[in-house]
Amino acid sequence: MSESIVKNKSYQLALDGVNLFKLLQERKEFMLSKQFLRSITSVGANVREAINAQSKADFIHKLSISQKECDESF
Template sequence: MGKNVIKEKSFEFGVKIVRLSKALNSQSELVISRQLLRSGTAVGALIREAEFGESKADFAHKMNISLKQANETLYWLDLLVAAELLNEDNVCVEKSLSKEIIPMLVSTLKTIRK
């Protein structure tokens, strides 16, 4: 499989923006932490909301959004480390949990689609 150039470039761009933001504004960590909080807490909230989905399609939709939020959370964690706002040791537990949750959500979505 070849490189996903846009994925690599957009990540690199994000790192540069965070570093620039940090240099320009001491509130950069707060802004990112809010994004991380929003996406990280949405994962569980959406799973809980899906439990009482109005239909199979509604359940699948909420689980899919949860998957997207889990992936976004990994992005913010990676960004914090790559931008040297935190070191890898500070986020290893959260990243590990995200990497456990994501395959579970993928598996659930595959089962639903059968």
């Protein structure tokens, strides 16, 4: 089975998000950076949960949570 494009892109998003987090920390934006890090890394976590969902409804629900976290990050 081939790798999931969404899984790969969410992983890259998390890596890019961590780099932005570091930049925000350097600029002393502590509260903003911590919330950003939580929401941006949650996207990938929820995508991985969706991949392992037990039903189609569970899959859709987990991906919708991931979408909300992505929206919160930007």
